[in-house]
Amino acid sequence: METITLSYPLPEDIIARDTRPQVMAIGQFDGLHLGHESVIKSAVNLAVRLGLPAAVMTFHPHPKEVMKKGDYDGYLTPPHVKEQLFRELGVDYLYIVDFNDDFSQVSPHHFVCDMLLPLKVHTAVVGFDFRYGYRGEGHADTLRELSGNTMEVCTMPAFLIHDEKVSSSGIRKALQEGNISLANRWLGRRYTINGTVMHGEKRGRLLGFPTANMKPNEHFVLPTKGVYAVRANLEGASFSGVMNVGVKPTFHSDVVAPSLEIHLLDFNGDLYGKQLEVELVEFIRAERKFESVEKLIAQIKVDAETARGMLLSVK
Ligand SMILES: Cc1cc2nc3c(=O)[nH]c(=O)nc-3n(C[C@H](O)[C@H](O)[C@H](O)COP(=O)(O)O)c2cc1C
C-alpha cells in the first residue's frame, strides 16, 4: 500500500501523476469499526472485480478537532494503526487529506471537481451518512451529480449488530460508560491504548501491587475511571493484567489528571521507559475513595483475582 498525503488544492505533482482510474472508499473512518470495515471491504471487492486499484481517502486531523467542536475526546484508533488496518484490508492507495481551516471551507462542488476527479475516482464507495464539503453540505446522493455523472457512487447501508447501528459515537459513549464489551464488539477488536511506562509516586510497590504508569503515546479516548481486566503486550510477549484508570482518590483530594496504571499478573521486572500496548477486555468496577489503605489493598487483591478469572480463556 502506498500512503499519499494530500492538501487542497491538489499539488501539481499529484495532478500530473499517471493515476489509473480507481475505486475509492471515502470517509473519516474514525474508529475504525465494523461499519467502516464493511465500506472498505466493499471498495476492495469492487476494485478486484473491475480490475482497478482500491483506494481509501481519509482526513487528518479529525475535523472535530480542527473545528474545535469541544466534544472531541481523542483517537479511538491512532493514524498508524488505521494505516495498518487499511493495508490488511487490501487497500492499494491511502490518501490522507490534510484537514485544516481552509479545507473546511471547500464546497462540495470543489471537493468533487478539484480532488476526486483529478484522482480519477471511477467509483466512490461511501457510508450512508457520508457528508463532505463546507459544513458537511454534500451528501452521498450529490456526489454523482457533482461529478457530471462521470463517477459511479456506491452507498453502503448502516452496519447493524442486534438491530443497532454501529457508530464511532456509540463506541465513544460505550467507553465513557464502561461498556467495554460493546465497544470491542463494534470495533471488531479490543480497544487498545499504547504508551510509555513512566515513573509514578512509587506507592504501588508498598501496596504489594506495583503498577506501570503508562503515558499514552497519542491522544486516545480514555475509558471511564475504574478498574479493567486487560491484556498487555510487552516486547512481543503478552500478559494478563489489571488496570486502574483514575485519579486515586484514596490519596489525592485535589483534582489531578487521570492516570493509567497497569499491574501485570505473575510478572516481576523493570518496565520503566518500555512500550506497553494495553487491550481492554472487561470493566470490573468504578474507582472509589477508600477509608483506609488496608481496605484499598484488600480490594485490589479481589480486583486482581477477578481479572484473572475474566482473562482465563482470553488470549
Ligand atoms: C487494580 C487496582 C485498583 C485500584 N483502585 C483504586 C481505587 O478504587 N481508588 C484509589 O484511590 N486508587 C486505586 N488504585 C490506584 C492505587 O491507589 C495506585 O495504584 C497506587 O496509589 C500506586 O500509585 P503509583 O503507581 O503512582 O505509585 C487501584 C490500583 C489498582 C492496580
Ligand SMILES: Nc1ncnc2c1ncn2[C@@H]1O[C@H](COP(=O)(O)OP(=O)(O)O)[C@@H](O)[C@H]1O
Ligand atoms: N507486576 C508488575 N506490574 C507492573 N509493574 C511492575 C511489576 N513488577 C515490577 N514492576 C515495576 O514496578 C514499577 C511500578 O512500581 P510502583 O511502586 O507503582 O512505582 P511507580 O509509582 O513509579 O509506577 C513499574 O513501572 C515496573 O518497572
